[in-house]
Amino acid sequence: MLQLPKVIGHRGAAAYAPENTLESFREARRRGATWVETDVKLTADGVPILMHDASLKRTTGVDRLVSRTKAADLPKEVPTFEAAIDCFRELGLGCNVEIKPCEGREEETARVAVETLRRCWPGTLPAPLLSSFKDASLRAAHVAAPEFARALLIDTLADDWRPRAEAVAAVGINTNGKKLTAPRAVEVLKAGYLLSVYTIDDGDVAKALVGMGVQCVITDAPDTILAALG
Numbered sequence: 001m002l003q004l005p006k007v008i009g010h011r012g013a014a015a016y017a018p019e020n021t022l023e024s025f026r027e028a029r030r031r032g033a034t035w036v037e038t039d040v041k042l043t044a045d046g047v048p049i050l051m052h053d054a055s056l057k058r059t060t061g062v063d064r065l066v067s068r069t070k071a072a073d074l075p076k077e078v079p080t081f082e083a084a085i086d087c088f089r090e091l092g093l094g095c096n097v098e099i100k101p102c103e104g105r106e107e108e109t110a111r112v113a114v115e116t117l118r119r120c121w122p123g124t125l126p127a128p129l130l131s132s133f134k135d136a137s138l139r140a141a142h143v144a145a146p147e148f149a150r151a152l153l154i155d156t157l158a159d160d161w162r163p164r165a166e167a168v169a170a171v172g173i174n175t176n177g178k179k180l181t182a183p184r185a186v187e188v189l190k191a192g193y194l195l196s197v198y199t200i201d202d203g204d205v206a207k208a209l210v211g212m213g214v215q216c217v218i219t220d221a222p223d224t225i226l227a228a229l230g
Contacts, residue, residue, distance in 0.1 A: 002129060002149040002171055002194065004216040007225045008096055009033035010199050011052065015220035019059060020050040022079055022087045031223035035094035035126075037198075040081050040113045041102055047071035048081035048112050054102055067102040081116050089122045096174075096196075096218070098153065099132040099141065107140035114145035131174050138168035151196065157184045162191060172196060177209050177217070185212040203228025 012024025013031055020038055028036050039052040044067060056062040060075040071080065088095055101109035117128060131151040132138050138150050151172030152165045156179045165173060173188050177197030188195045196216035200206050206217045206225045219225045
């Protein structure tokens, strides 16, 4: 059974260091996180890298689409997924791996991500959790590597959340903590799913959500939320 920590560092510790970088993961560890969350997408030549956006511009200043950039041409601060896994091994960090495909590459990105995990994930670390907003990515991950637990990412929990979760054999729901209502939280928990929320940086809000039954808070400021939750 998957065991998640109370707090996961969002893209590392994005309040303190550039998101989805090795520096950010190290900062998360220094600030007490035992798990981090990161985004995996594919370059033009099919290499899995850590990047949230379709474009490199916001985080690196390079105005180029990831899907049109080869791995060799990436800015040096953008790590490959393999380099990140090596960093997790070094730091002893678990990971919520968000499959964040470029448009039209939902299944391909999932397959490459799980193949990389099968090849590189250290046996000394807890098994990773896969998540995605894209149902097609989670379905492909389930088919390719059913041994990895999956969580469905949903911004706002609507009435169709459970059939969607069942269709991808998810064990968890990751949802927007600012939009989660107490009745929906109860519904998810009664159905037997793990319930995680993103991206909560206020300690009082985190405590209120945990009071509603939330089991894991994903945050840019892991030290703040760990202190608030005791």
